[in-house]
Amino acid sequence: MKRITDKRIKEPSTHFRLLPDGKVLHDIWEKLEQGAWKNLAPEVFENNVKLGELNRFKSLPVIENFLPVSPGMLWDENKKCLTDPFFKPQLQNVGINDFLNAVEFFFNTFKGKHIGIHLSGGLDSSIIIALLKHFNIPFSLVGMTSTRYEFRTEKYIQELLAPWGNETFLIDYEEYLPLSKLEKVPPHQHPEMLSMNYNTSRAMALECQRMGIDVLFTGNGGDNVFAEPVSANPDACTWLPQIFMDNWLDDFAYAPYGIEVASFYADPSIMNTIYNLRLGKGEDNSKLWARQFFKDYLPKELVNYTYCADFWGLYIDGLQDNSPTVRMLFEQAYDLTGNAYFSPQKTNELLNQDLLNANKSMYQKIESRISLATWLNSLIEK
């Protein structure tokens, strides 16, 4: 197995630590070429996925003793392990003007660049769009759209906000479902769940490039800053801005096309102001506070509305449509590794379940295995 050097994509967002001492490795390409990929622990990867983003610091190595380190994670030299430090807010008396000042400062750091925003039709990205409009900053809009019933509100909001952009382009989600074109995922050093969304994000990146967009703002992180409880004690803050970004997709899908992805809600000043504005407030899954706070900027449909679509339908159809590729990737992984985890029997056990059942733990197992097989496939010289 050889990597394709000329097609290898830089991964600035990731480096590695070699356990047990924690020696820094900027990449592990050489180790992979020497066969480190054979010492794969698929069950460990599956367990890491189950731990979730919030507990990713507890993840164990999947390939030999190489532990991937994502941006924002720190190495504890005493305990010889990774940590994910929480955001440390500063208590301040703030109001709407302080928030607008923080936002204007953030936008000004991108002065002279062609700004794009991910037009998802949801609340979080719509707030950014509304604020850019408030400051008369020109922008373009690009997003995935779906005619599926559950996305009817998102689609309506997309249509409502589309005229606000200098140029707007909506991509049909059905053409770029999750798990599509897995065989095209570029060589990457470590298995990654986000590889299942590579084709979708690449379609977005290509459209951004065509529109001349330099920097793309996403609404990622809105779920955290608007919905999670805000303790009156700033030391109890559990926000992790480093997980607001999908760094892997930024490196692999966007950066190769010259698109910088920026997280509005991970900006420290914006986060700090929202923290103080929501100080002492409890969990707010419907984001009622944000809807009221931004009511003068948003379309009324977003102010009064408190629901959002789930993505189960897209994932289930994505798996159904791409199951021949998935089976091929599993067979190939079994040929390469000889690991029983990818055996035909295990594949049948996994894929002969009722895949129409939106069961999270079942899908976590399926998606873990797909990510592993996709990673192995990406390393093969073609």
Add this chain to the structure above:
Amino acid sequence: MMKINSLEVRHKDFFYYFEPITGALLKRSGASSTKKKLELIEKVSNALILNDEPYKLNMPDLNSVSNSYNIKNFKKYAVNLTYATLKSFALGKLYTSFKQPYFENATEAITFYRSCSLIKNQSDLCLPRTLFAASLSKRFKQNGVIFIGVSLPSKSMHAWIIEDGVQPDPFDTMWVNFQPVAILY
């Protein structure tokens, strides 16, 4: 007894519809079975529009919910109705026909059902909860509709109410993902 209409839903090459006796979701390929357009009374067609355009719904007024009801009889009714509905869709529906409205609206009735400590695993009880609210809300007959929906392509099903331009259950945040396959009114 509440009337029921089945609505046909298409996903890819299949049509899905609701069997009104058993409460089962059935699937067919081929042409649509709807021979003529369903003629719906005003309250149903209005609720269907709101279902398709949920951002036009009003929020339930939780401040006006009263706690001063004589609860004993309704607790028993809630438990029995839940049992009957879990046994059989038709039985649950039949059981509601013997009740007179008591609560001012479906929001009050649902709040009562959700607070009923005798009924566990409330997240799986959307159908008995909506039947309970529909049968005891004073507003339902005039301006309420129960929807039974499916989240395609999964076979996951869900029930909810729209009454007086409100989806009255503040804890139900998932209903918007389900496409109606049946209406009860």
